[in-house]
Amino acid sequence: MIYFINFNLPEKKSGIEHAELKRMKLFAEHQTPAKLITREWSANLHDVAAAAGLVDDQLLSMFDYYQGREHVVRQTLHVNDLDFGVDNITIQDETNNVRYLLNRPDGHFLARVNYDPAHDKQVMSTEMFDGYGNLYCVNNYDSRGFVSEIDWYSPDNKVERKEWLAADGQVVIQQFFHYDLHQKLVDTGWWLRDHQGKIFTFNTLREFFQKFLNDVNATGKNIFILDRSLLADDIILDLKRPAYTVFHLHNSQGADAQDEMHSILNDNYEYGLYNIDNYSAVVSATPNQTEDVQKRFHPQHAKLFTIPVGIVPDERLNAPRISEEDRTFGRVIIAARISSEKQMPRIVHSLALVHKEVPEVSLDIWGYTNSEKEKDAIKKAAEEGGIANAVSIKGYSEDIGEVYDHAQIFALASTMEGFNLAIMEAISHGVVGVTYDTNYGPNSIIQDGKNGYVVPYNDEQAMADRITKLLKDPQLLQTMSTNAYESAQRYSSDNVWKAWKALLDDAKKQLGED
Amino acid sequence: MNYLVSNNVFTFNNGPEFSAFERLAAFNRHGIPTKLVLKDYSSTLSMNLASHHIDPHSVINMYDYFQGTVDEDNRPLNVHYLPSFPFETYHLKGIDNNKAKFDYYGNRKGTINFMPSQVTKVGSIDYFDRLGHVVVTEHWDSRGFPSRLDSYHLDGSVGTSRFLRRDGSTALVVTHMNIQGQVRPTMWKLLDYHGRNWMFDNEDALFGFFLNELNRQQKGNFISDRRIMDQFVMSVQNPLSRIAVVHDIPVQNPRHAVKSALRPLQETLFDPHQQFPVHFDQIVFPTDEERQTFADRFAGNLPDTKFVTAVDSCVKVTVQEHQKQQILPIIAYRGMLGSTKKTGDLVRAFNTMAKHSPALRLKLQGYFENQDEEKKLKDLVKQLALESKVSFKPYAPFDEDFFKDVSLFVNPTDSEAFGMNLLEAMAAGVPVVAYNVPFLADNLVRDGQNGVLVKARNPHSLAEAAMALLNDDEKYQQLSQGALQTAQGYNESHLVEEWRNVLQHVY
Numbered sequence A: 001m002i003y004f005i006n007f008n009l010p011e012k013k014s015g016i017e018h019a020e021l022k023r024m025k026l027f028a029e030h031q032t033p034a035k036l037i038t039r040e041w042s043a044n045l046h047d048v049a050a051a052a053g054l055v056d057d058q059l060l061s062m063f064d065y066y067q068g069r070e071h072v073v074r075q076t077l078h079v080n081d082l083d084f085g086v087d088n089i090t091i092q093d094e095t096n097n098v099r100y101l102l103n104r105p106d107g108h109f110l111a112r113v114n115y116d117p118a119h120d121k122q123v124m125s126t127e128m129f130d131g132y133g134n135l136y137c138v139n140n141y142d143s144r145g146f147v148s149e150i151d152w153y154s155p156d157n158k159v160e161r162k163e164w165l166a167a168d169g170q171v172v173i174q175q176f177f178h179y180d181l182h183q184k185l186v187d188t189g190w191w192l193r194d195h196q197g198k199i200f201t202f203n204t205l206r207e208f209f210q211k212f213l214n215d216v217n218a219t220g221k222n223i224f225i226l227d228r229s230l231l232a233d234d235i236i237l238d239l240k241r242p243a244y245t246v247f248h249l250h251n252s253q254g255a256d257a258q259d260e261m262h263s264i265l266n267d268n269y270e271y272g273l274y275n276i277d278n279y280s281a282v283v284s285a286t287p288n289q290t291e292d293v294q295k296r297f298h299p300q301h302a303k304l305f306t307i308p309v310g311i312v313p314d315e316r317l318n319a320p321r322i323s324e325e326d327r328t329f330g331r332v333i334i335a336a337r338i339s340s341e342k343q344m345p346r347i348v349h350s351l352a353l354v355h356k357e358v359p360e361v362s363l364d365i366w367g368y369t370n371s372e373k374e375k376d377a378i379k380k381a382a383e384e385g386g387i388a389n390a391v392s393i394k395g396y397s398e399d400i401g402e403v404y405d406h407a408q409i410f411a412l413a414s415t416m417e418g419f420n421l422a423i424m425e426a427i428s429h430g431v432v433g434v435t436y437d438t439n440y441g442p443n444s445i446i447q448d449g450k451n452g453y454v455v456p457y458n459d460e461q462a463m464a465d466r467i468t469k470l471l472k473d474p475q476l477l478q479t480m481s482t483n484a485y486e487s488a489q490r491y492s493s494d495n496v497w498k499a500w501k502a503l504l505d506d507a508k509k510q511l512g513e514d
Numbered sequence B: 001m002n003y004l005v006s007n008n009v010f011t012f013n014n015g016p017e018f019s020a021f022e023r024l025a026a027f028n029r030h031g032i033p034t035k036l037v038l039k040d041y042s043s044t045l046s047m048n049l050a051s052h053h054i055d056p057h058s059v060i061n062m063y064d065y066f067q068g069t070v071d072e073d074n075r076p077l078n079v080h081y082l083p084s085f086p087f088e089t090y091h092l093k094g095i096d097n098n099k100a101k102f103d104y105y106g107n108r109k110g111t112i113n114f115m116p117s118q119v120t121k122v123g124s125i126d127y128f129d130r131l132g133h134v135v136v137t138e139h140w141d142s143r144g145f146p147s148r149l150d151s152y153h154l155d156g157s158v159g160t161s162r163f164l165r166r167d168g169s170t171a172l173v174v175t176h177m178n179i180q181g182q183v184r185p186t187m188w189k190l191l192d193y194h195g196r197n198w199m200f201d202n203e204d205a206l207f208g209f210f211l212n213e214l215n216r217q218q219k220g221n222f223i224s225d226r227r228i229m230d231q232f233v234m235s236v237q238n239p240l241s242r243i244a245v246v247h248d249i250p251v252q253n254p255r256h257a258v259k260s261a262l263r264p265l266q267e268t269l270f271d272p273h274q275q276f277p278v279h280f281d282q283i284v285f286p287t288d289e290e291r292q293t294f295a296d297r298f299a300g301n302l303p304d305t306k307f308v309t310a311v312d313s314c315v316k317v318t319v320q321e322h323q324k325q326q327i328l329p330i331i332a333y334r335g336m337l338g339s340t341k342k343t344g345d346l347v348r349a350f351n352t353m354a355k356h357s358p359a360l361r362l363k364l365q366g367y368f369e370n371q372d373e374e375k376k377l378k379d380l381v382k383q384l385a386l387e388s389k390v391s392f393k394p395y396a397p398f399d400e401d402f403f404k405d406v407s408l409f410v411n412p413t414d415s416e417a418f419g420m421n422l423l424e425a426m427a428a429g430v431p432v433v434a435y436n437v438p439f440l441a442d443n444l445v446r447d448g449q450n451g452v453l454v455k456a457r458n459p460h461s462l463a464e465a466a467m468a469l470l471n472d473d474e475k476y477q478q479l480s481q482g483a484l485q486t487a488q489g490y491n492e493s494h495l496v497e498e499w500r501n502v503l504q505h506v507y
Helices: A015-029 A045-051 A062-067 A205-216 A267-274 A287-297 A344-357 A372-384 A400-406 A421-428 A460-472 A474-491 A493-511 B015-029 B045-051 B062-067 B203-217 B227-234 B288-298 B343-356 B371-383 B420-427 B459-470 B473-489 B492-502
Strands: A002-006 A034-038 A059-061 A090-094 A099-103 A109-116 A122-129 A135-142 A146-153 A159-165 A171-179 A185-193 A199-202 A222-226 A243-248 A281-284 A303-306 A331-335 A362-366 A391-395 A409-412 A432-436 A452-455 B002-006 B034-038 B059-061 B091-093 B099-104 B107-115 B118-128 B134-141 B145-152 B158-164 B170-179 B182-193 B196-200 B221-224 B241-245 B282-285 B306-309 B330-334 B361-365 B390-393 B408-411 B432-435 B451-454
Touching: A002 A015, A015 A034, A015 A421, A015 A493, A045 A059, A059 A062, A062 A146, A062 A159, A062 A171, A062 A205, A135 B170, A159 B158, A171 B134, A185 A205, A185 B134, A199 A205, A199 B118, A222 A493, A243 A493, A281 A287, A281 A493, A287 A303, A303 A493, A331 A344, A331 A400, A331 A421, A344 A362, A344 A372, A344 A409, A344 A460, A362 A400, A372 A391, A400 A421, A409 A421, A409 A460, A421 A432, A421 A474, A432 A460, A432 A474, A452 A460, A460 A474, A474 A493, B002 B015, B002 B203, B002 B227, B015 B034, B015 B241, B015 B420, B015 B492, B045 B059, B059 B062, B062 B158, B062 B170, B062 B203, B182 B203, B196 B203, B203 B227, B221 B227, B227 B241, B282 B288, B288 B306, B306 B492, B330 B343, B330 B420, B343 B361, B343 B371, B343 B408, B343 B459, B408 B420, B408 B459, B420 B432, B420 B473, B432 B459, B451 B459, B451 B473, B459 B473
Parallel strands: A002 A034, A002 A222, A034 A059, A222 A243, A243 A281, A281 A303, A331 A362, A331 A409, A362 A391, A409 A432, A432 A452, B002 B034, B002 B221, B034 B059, B221 B241, B241 B282, B282 B306, B330 B361, B330 B408, B361 B390, B408 B432, B432 B451
Antiparallel strands: A090 A099, A099 A109, A109 A122, A122 A135, A135 A146, A146 A159, A159 A171, A171 A185, A185 A199, B091 B099, B099 B107, B107 B118, B118 B134, B134 B145, B145 B158, B158 B170, B170 B182, B182 B196
């Protein structure tokens, strides 16, 4: 089995989760089963996974695994479905607090039942009281409709222990809290009853995760693709049974992406890169990153693979192409979250220069705002450049494809990237890219002089010159747009699968399967 | 069905418990189906049943009932076979008489505590967190499975106890939280009992529910041998009958049984203030004299209650005769040791006797009322310089050889309703010496027939009577034969016959 390893699958996904989901889809299309491993417990994991297109077979949560809850038929629990062990309870709906208050017939308070107002008042948790008025535990329900985790309270009302139950009610996992030497309440250990009924204790969640990955790999010969290096970069080096371990870079390995050969290392990858030769393989999304890793770390045993993390679907590659005449003249776009490492004010500065030559130029910025400060900086730069009317901050788009189809140029000035899905998508819509020479992704997806321009890092004048040149030369722009469409073929499902196939073939060879 | 309702079969038991054990065995042997019903959780119950020769299939413990573990056999587990222990991962080490420790790469992970005086037999497992706190204790039953999982509050007191079914699921969860600022058990919740949960605020309420469940499934006579059990038997709805068995003299001063104040916990039974709506159907006394005394005093309060007599105990006589030891005659007593039973009087009496007959020895067998009493008695022995002559033998209810070398059995108690230990001595042909106290005198012990009753209740008089008997071979033989004769009357069929009358609702 092939496993992708991550902390969680959150509702707000980052590029890494998107990469995993695309990879999962690609593997499924090629009848290659894979599972996403998640370590953190989450009440609505299966809802989020289903919304992201994953079926239960493609998900392996550590907690589900020991709880025997990988496959559960969902049911919606309402307050009347709960059994408090007391007859003739009175139930009062406190809608403003989205909960019910329950009393025993003898007047004692029994429980608070917190519900999800968006889902038919489905029960989310129950706060339980004994006959003496003490809150003794809170039962947390999985969104599939069962008690999964229980918080147990101390007499002075602190969570001192958490418990996870199997389907038959057996306690299979416990987490403990205690005061440390500094009188701080901290997590002090874990307790596990595994599938064989053996009981283990762990000092840390990481030790627990180590046991889990060993259990998953009990028969050996699995492939583990580590997408969050810090989660298990040591664990997968020390598995008891043979496995093919893949260290997946999702960003620049150097802390300074402009000095990959000498800069200090990216914190996330430091441990892994010091141990690079102990992994079976290292994956980078772009050839230049693979080359840099080879040059700086010269691994002897670990194989290096270049596998794009973005995939352009066939329907996109085969979609009708939009000519430059049908696009909005002078429309430059950015599609990225607004935050400082994207250096958007620099793009605005360049656009101010372009504006002097091509007054029709405009800049639309699409994406979530991570930093209000950066947003203000963008507005300020636009005002100072005298192009406030030409710069629009658009927010998140549900249909970014439509946006690309009307744009001519995609601008990018990031300090560092692991790939950049947006610029890949942009070229697949024939948008011409102009980017700083940023590692890794932009300077690989954009081929200088072919489907756009790669200009020196932080050279605002150079970016302005290239954009001006493109806007003043419609034929050049059209040629490059056509080239952009063509260059997206590099990220076709077939091509990305070929890249993965090379890794999987190597894994088979290494693991000695036929 | 007959239900003998009790707390527990303890490591050490006393008269009322032994009386119930005897009835349990005798009734079942004679085709009168009877169960011993127990309230307390005990992970060593099967061991205690075995050591008291009680058939585990005749016992229903409340916790076992809910955990679905009623009919399991005693099978303590050797630590080296512990199925939950990852031998391939942890090192078991430092095994001594009480426990073993286990480590992972030198870090202490926990300890495995052995059953009391059962080296290597798993009693409980303590799991540690990384700061060395015990965070979970898994209690192992002496029948070889984990039956209870405890976790702890931040202050180290027990937080939650889960009582487990054989499949490891929880049958009953007990929480410990604040009651007026003190951490005590606050909730008992049965999980998935006949398809639903049941919440109780205390263990007593759960026990009442349990007894009613037993009665609902099979109606029965509920028999209480101890006054602390009376309230639970009273709470059973529509049993065949409720029966209270009196094993002692329920008043402070047995010499003034007509007027003396009731001892604690007797009020539910005799209802002197006419406050309870329900009464026992029958109250069973071990002697007619006691029955008559208390019927005269209380029957007016209890119009629907029958005061009846049925014997408290039975014995099996296996010897034809008993010979007094000539060289080192031994005075003996077995039973609870301490001031309640006036064991000090016996030691003082023996001191007097030993001065006259240095060859005499005193043998005491049983458990001490408490540690203070043990210290007091042992100090007394030391103070009288009798250490070489007085021996303390540990509690051993089935020590059949105990009486073989005994010449006299001396019982200095001043409140005795029957005298089970005296009967055992008689069954071995050992004459008894006791104070002449009401209900004992002229009932089990008959002066000049099977023993000697001493009127003046002081150690000196006790000593004189005992010495006189020891020095009179003819009388000794006569009383010895009388003792055997008395004991033959208290055989098992006699006990069963008397009790058949009591259990008339069924038979």
